[in-house]
Amino acid sequence: MKRIKLETILDHTVLIIGSLIMILPIVMLLQMASTPDIETIKNGPGLVFGDQIPVNFEKAMFQADGFSGANTGVRMLYNSMILGFGFAFGKIIVGMMAAYAIVYFRLPFATMAFWIIFTTLLLPLEVRILPSYEIVQKLGMLNTYQGLIIPLIASATATFFFRQFFRSVPEELVEAARIDGAGPIKFFIDILVPLSRTMIAAMFIIMFVYGWNQYLWPTMITTEEDMFTLVRGIKQITQSIDNTNVPEYGRANLLAIIAILPPVLIVIFFQSWFVKGLTESDK
């Protein structure tokens, strides 16, 4: 029999404790979502799972709180999807186009364009949140999907990422394409985009998660309940828990689980792409 070293046991103990720290809070959330509210209010999170998940799922998806009755789970899920996909697609398309222009063309003002674009990497949206709000307000884009998505695209992370990648594409490809008579548009669509498939997938995952998880910006610019996203809706939920006598823990916690499920699943299933994109984009 193989002798198991003490050190190996120690390594696994550390990793198991770490994994438990990451996973237990969510199990707790799930347990509370499966228990009748009265029990949760009395005893808090317990060890036994109940049978209330279908009931709470029904409530979480179709019941609304607030005044208009518009922010049902289904509606918020829909808005989150639009934000996540809209942001990811928008950012990748805009970023790839700009990166293509910077890397493959002789531009008189290339250096200036580069600096105009890459200064945006320095300042996160959070530091200029109020003036951004005012400008979106001036443009009449409060409570619209454009107002939600476009200001978030105003940072050059994707452009930077694709610039790095395009620069690593062998020079001979462009030369060969030109000799074969391919114009810049044909080269981009037929050669560069297919070559970047993995990169696009990695970027897409990162950007989808980033967009989906936005909180501050949606909190500020969406005031109408039918524009709430799931993550923004969390605030509404915690407030409704604080202000009622019989707080609906089951419903609130199930909604929180629904809010994290899509990005979590994407990150788990496309793990290798996601890790590759993350570690390569930021260096």
Place this chain on the structure above:
Amino acid sequence: MKRAGFSTRWLPIMLLLPQLLIIVIFFYWPAWHAVRSSFFLQDPFGFGETFVGLKNYASLFKSSAYMRSAWFTLFFVVLVTFFSLAIALLFAVKADKVLRGAKTYRTLLMWVYAVAPPVAGVLGVIMFDQSWGPATEFFALLGYDFRLGVNYYDTAFAMVVVSVWKQLPVNFIFFLSGLQSIPRSVREAALIDNRSASSRFWDITFPLLAPTGFFLLITNITYAMFDTFGVIDVLVRGEPGNNPLTLVYKVYVDGFRGNDLGGSSAQSVVLMVLVLAMTVFQFRMVERRIHYT
């Protein structure tokens, strides 16, 4: 630029246009707006504004609430950065070492990356619930009465714990990929030269991880300053009151709720300067680090 680039004139301009337009409208315009209004005092009823020079800045640094928030932010950033880096490094070193179940551990330790910060905040609210939160009960066993949202230090503690939890996965991913990129030959050479695992770690692995660590240091500082907004907002339940506030949260509270535009803009500008200084420092260090990678 590529040597063999295309020389079409109009196409690159069309390609750049969407990016430039979005950036000018939603980046430079607001940034300029913030700088400008930090020198003005806005009429509370919206009738015009008066130029006041540096007055907004002066009253900012004289305000005890602002300085209190600045000091809190400093402590908060130091604690969150230190603990999330140290714990993640420990996990990464172990996950890199084990043979069995490495993939499972990796997934379990990184999936929280996708959890939105306010949801992490909700978990904190439950863990530290006054009447039955598991963490509160644990403190009660030790004879301490933990009061989230009431006691300043208790709230600060909860903010640090939740923020560290949320940041562990990113650091873990980067440290693990940094560890895995250390060449096998280097490890084997170290193994022959040095029998002690801990001195092998500090003499060989740790210095080789330094570039990753430095990059992560900056990322974590930025995270603790800006991306913890959701965690904090949920933990204080939108009631700043007597609770500890980070500088970014204060910009939001003062400008959006308190309607003090000039003061809030001055706060934004202070933050911009801070971030810019940090980035310049980062670029300098990155230039230097190229020599040994």
